[in-house]
């Protein structure tokens with residue numbers, strides 16, 4: 001994987017598979033601390049302490065079609081390559097948070113890539129779910145919350161083409177001024 005945004009897409013797919021109805025993606029860049037953190041938080045079914053322990057082992061998966069689950073191990077590897085780390089917190093019936101920390105300036109840190117594309121794809125493919133995307137660059141933040149969009153849209157589905165086009169433009173216009181280096 002060449003872009004961290006693709007890892008984010010993968011981690012968010014786990015949340016969807018876990019029955020989440022609200023998924024929060026946070027990207028936080030702190031140049032003074034030379035740190036990039038990415039978290040994906042969901043309100044899905046969560047994991048028991050035993051499951052959680054096994055997920056830390058890369059050869060564990062609940063998939064039946066294939067033996068090895070790669071989403072979390074790949075994201076962990078991308079973080080550890082930069083001297084960072086990955087942490088998972090999960091509670092059965094409550095939800096799961098996956099947190100990855102990267103050294104921002106590390107030569108092996110993959111670029112964030114097309115995170116707007118990831119966020120819009122998640123919304124387009126899962127119009128019944130809610131997503132929050134919060135990007136912070138050195139203290140300046142932007143947030144998209146589909147629950148707020150729904151208040152304005154009423155019965156109009158989020159994945160209707162003109163709504164999707166508007167969301168794409170809204171993300172572009174608001175993320176650009178943050179001047180992300182990620």
Ligand SMILES: Nc1ncnc2c1ncn2[C@@H]1O[C@H](COP(=O)(O)OP(=O)(O)OP(=O)(O)O)[C@@H](O)[C@H]1O
Nearest residue numbers: 014015018046055061062063069070071072073096
């Ligand atoms: N957000 C989550 N909520 C509940 N369980 C999760 C969550 N994320 C991961 N898991 C559990 O951890 C396992 C490993 O996840 P991982 O993404 O590494 O592999 P996978 O999803 O099984 O396979 P792949 O990502 O390669 O398609 C999952 O099969 C699932 O049981």
Ligand SMILES: [Mg+2]
Nearest residue numbers: 010014071072
């Ligand atoms: Mg997965």
